[in-house]
Amino acid sequence: MPSLPPIPLAGIRRPRHALLSLATALAACGSGESALAPAPGTNTVQLSAAAALGEKIFRDPGLSASGRQSCASCHDPDNAHAPANALAGQPGGALLDQQGGRQAPSIRYLDTNRAFRFDDEGTPTGGFFWDGRAASLQQQAGEPFLNPREMANPGKAEVVAKLARASYEAEFRALYGNEVFADVDGAFQRMTLALQQYQLEDAGFHAYTSKYDEFLRGRAKLSEQELRGLALFNDPSKGNCAACHPSGRGSDGSLPLFTDFSYDALGVPRNPELQQNADPAFYDLGLCARPAGDLAARTDLCGAFKVPSLRNVARRHTFFHNGRFRALKEALTFYVQRDTDPRKWYPLDASGQPVKFDDLPPAYRANVNTSEAPYDRKPGDAPALSDSEVDDVVAFLDTLSDDYQP
Amino acid sequence: MRRTPLSIAVSTALLGAALSMPAHAQTPTELELARKLDRLAAELAEVKAQLATLRAQGGNAGTAAAASEAGTATRAAPAPATADAAPAAGRPTRAELPTRAELAEPATVLTSYGEINYTRPTKAPQDAQVDLRRFVLGFQHRMDSKTRLVAELEVEHAVSSADDPGEVALEQAFVERELGARLAARAGLFLIPAGMLNENHEPTAYYGVHRNFVETAIIPSTWREVGVQLIGNLDNGLTIQGGLSTGFDVGKWDATSTEGAESPLGAIHQEGAQARARNLAVFGAINWRGVPGLLVGGSAFSGAASHSQPLLPSARVSLWDLHARWSPGRWDLSSVYARGSISNTAALNATLVGNPTLIPERFDGWYLQGAYRLWSQGDYVLSPFVRLERFNTARDYADLGAGLTPQAAGTERVTTVGVNFLVGQGVVLKADVQRFGLVSANNRVNLGLGWSF
Amino acid sequence: MRLTLFPAALVALAPASAFAVHYLSAEQAQKLMFPDAERFELRDVAADAGSTHAGDAPMQVRIARRGDATLGYVVVDEVVGKFERITYAVGLNRDGSVRQVEVMDYRESHGHEIRLPAWRRQFEGKTVASAIRVGEDIANISGATLSCQHVTDGVRRIVARIDALRRSGSLG
Secondary structure, three states, X not given: XXXXXXXXXXXXXXXXXXXXXHHHHHOOOOOOOOOOOOOOOOOOOOOOHHHHHHHHHHOOHHHOOOOOOOXXXXXXXXXXXXXXXXXXXXXXXXXXXXXXXXXXXXXXXXOOOOOOEEOOOOOEEOOEOOOOOEOOHHHHHHHHHHOOXXXXXXXXXXXXXXXXXXXXXXXXXXXXXXXXXXXXXHHHHHHHHHHHHHHHHOHHHHOOOOHHHHHHOOOOOOOHHHHHHHHHHHOOOOOOHHHOOOOOOOOOOOOOXXXXXXXXXXXXXXXXXXXHHHOOOOOOOEHHHOOOOOOOOOHHHOOEEXXXXXXXXXXXXXXXXXXXXXXXXXXXXXXXXXXXXXXHOOOEOOOOOEOOOOOOOHHHHHHOOOOOOXXXXXXXXXXXXXXXXXXXXXXXXXXXXXXXXX | OOOHHHHHHHHHHHHHHHHHOOOOOOOHHHHHHHHHHHHHHHHHHHHHXXXXXXXXXXXXXXXXXXXXXXXXXXXXXXXXXXXHOOOOOOOOOHHHOOOOHHHHOOEEEEEEEEEEEEEEEOOOHHHOEEEEEEEEEEEEEEEEOOEEEEEEEEEEOOOOXXXXXXXXXXXXXXXXXXXXXXXXXXXXXXEOOOOOOOOOOOHHHOOOOOOOOHHHHHOOOOOEEEEEEEEEEOOOOEEEEEEEEOOOOHHHOOOOOOHHHHOOOOOOXXXXXXXXXXXXEEEEEEEEOOOOOEEEEEEEEEEEOOOOOOOOOOOEEEEEEEEEEEOXXXXXXXXXXXXXXXXXXXXXXXXXXXXXXXXXXXXXXXXXXXXXXXXXXXXXXXXXXXEEEEEEEEEEOOOOOOOOOOOOOOOEEEEEEEEEEEEOOOEEEEEEEEEEOOOHHHOEEEEEEEEEO | OHHHHOOHHHHHHOOOOOOOOOOOOHHHHHHHHOOOOOEEEEEEEOOOOOOOOOOOOOEEEEEEXXXXXXXXXXXXXXXXXXXXXXXXXXXXXXXXXXXXXXEEEEOOOOOHHHHOHHHHHXXXXXXXXXXXXXXXXXXXXXXXXXXXXXXXXXXXXXXXXXXXXXXXXXXX
């Protein structure tokens, strides 16, 4: 341990053996049985009855049309609550043959996120999903059950019927009333509430156990390369990453979340691995194309997606909303070379020119952020970060993974 | 009277002891103190009795004087006992003083100062600006002959709303109590005695449209804290101030903004606004005005500034200054050197590397100023002046390792040449030209109107 | 005398004492300036008598006598410093030159230094022919500019007025 005085942290450490017990429990998946609760004493904070129930729901594949998909399938607790594979979109539907249209994000570190709004400066902020369409963890938790490309239940009634057959149905009734399953909407709402409670209470969703957290607490030192990476990450004239992914201690002493919950259009290249992109007329427009249609008039927001937290980013297998990149280094290199070497990233048109921002219709390509570093460059310019500097930033991002062991 | 320094020392020590003494302490010193208290209480009773007698005599004298005014114009003044008993030393003793009823009445005085400035960057005239820089309304309310409340409310930049740049702030709000002819205590939000400008910051009190840089960038004028303070005025011309107050909060440092590069302490001051007070600061100042026209002084401030906040390594902010002002005849010459430091910045900065504005380990600056009362007629006084300043808001950074340690800032050199034109004692018109040696883009011409009453 | 020895903390805890804190009464000031005087005659002077300023107020002159001889004059006056009144006394010799200036009352937070003998001694010997102006023959006190100016202006007015009264013979 370094010599700096320890700074007290209140119950936000999650014991590693709790994770192990969850991993063990996962092996039992597929039987329609949910995970067992962690052995007594393994969790520093005992989950409430609602949260414990939420955990069982979270892990129950029996609630999907296929019978083979639970929340944990795409938000794997052993993989930072994100997919464990490198697929562009996760399979779903009754036969698990439907491909998701967007990359399943990690659902960690969302407990402080709030509903979507325009902030004082008019910047879109907050909300859940890539387009911020859900107002709360609870609302977010309900959607995949009914999404035909995901858990694919035809309606809430089917979900509630499955709940009524689950091994934990007695607990559900004990908590919400014996007749709870008679009221479909009420039971569905309580299910999502339990899921939210689980995500709020279980420290695994906001563990703050990364090496960087320990560094901020004065208990760990970053290596020289990691420190260089942090400096490049922060430096507004280099990576300028911290502009959207703040890395510093909050003014209230909180640990950084590495997102400002804002939205940005990055012009990520089109991903041919997404089946929906087989249609050349199809474009995923993000914020302006939310299903509710509330932002349809804001065409200046077309192409913008939520800025995700970079915590555990090094444990991801695909990057960006469309899963276009499979390696962190490739994603970072795209940031710094998008404008200096567009040929490397985009297809060429008939005249041999690269079609920048080809995943957006031409009319909306002007929405892409080209004013700030590292984008503020033109072909032939030196990238904001050299190849070895990208390696440094990758080394730093590696320190953002939970469960650091000195 | 020569014992005044002693009484200040005693009271300072006592006050300090009272503040720091744990409740359970029961030491021989305390017993001694208790005995002393008893003795002093007895003496106080005795003095009170004397005072009552004196008051009766004073009342008689007053009646006599009134009678004399009503009657004949010429008569021998009543010879009060005090005059007869005047000691050989030639100074009367305090206990013999009569009361003056009219001074004991409450009195409220409204005060104000303000300034309106025109600033024109010579290399960017399109940025020329007029600003109602500050408008201050204040009052002094005397509750009794020894107790007063002093408060100043400031509006900066004319309009304060969600969409405007203005600010409304309390600059001072403190109670002052006279403890003796030479000793006073203050408690509340008061200006820290540092440099020469901070406590005397009205536009009529300084030369130039804008306040000097040393006493804004290094000493964060107008710098106020909440605390308690003792002020002793000694007969040898020394004014001694000292006390305990709130301090800075390094947790407020925003490494992504340039505010800290403009004024390191201005970026982390608390101004009594829900100020973190886990740690308190000590401060003191000594000023000597024993020779007419001369002021020599210095100040020091030091306080821990992390307040045990999570994720914040401990740090201490210290600031000291030396200053002198000499006004022989028509000349007015002055100089200030101020130097601040923040401890443990290597640990503080380790998590901020790469950000635009890291926390400096040291910052300092000085100025030399000369003014000459060139012309005066009636209420008008014209004083040209020259001021040379050198200051550096980031003289040094703690070592963070190769490639990570920020470069020390350059030392800015500012020459200000201008004129103050006083209209009466409360209004001043100002004009000056400022040249910046390091960042010449800041060169500017300024015009200003200020008032103070 | 013992009062000044009282620890400040005790004084603060004691019930508010009734005496006003000031330095000298008029009687003490005149005695200090003319220790040889046997008596002081009060002479009321109308507002316009010997006035050099439109705003001059009625004034009371204390004439120091020893036997039949006039030793000098004492005038007690009040000016406003920055916020509060300053009560001071000017002692003048028979020839109208300043003998002594004493501050009797000073109530401002700052600028107590005008009480300092070194500052007050600057006035000694000044006559109606002197400038008696801050920044000319009277040095300022940094941080107490207004107090200095107002006391200095007051002394100048008194010197001029006493000089006029003396010449007109109205001070006997």
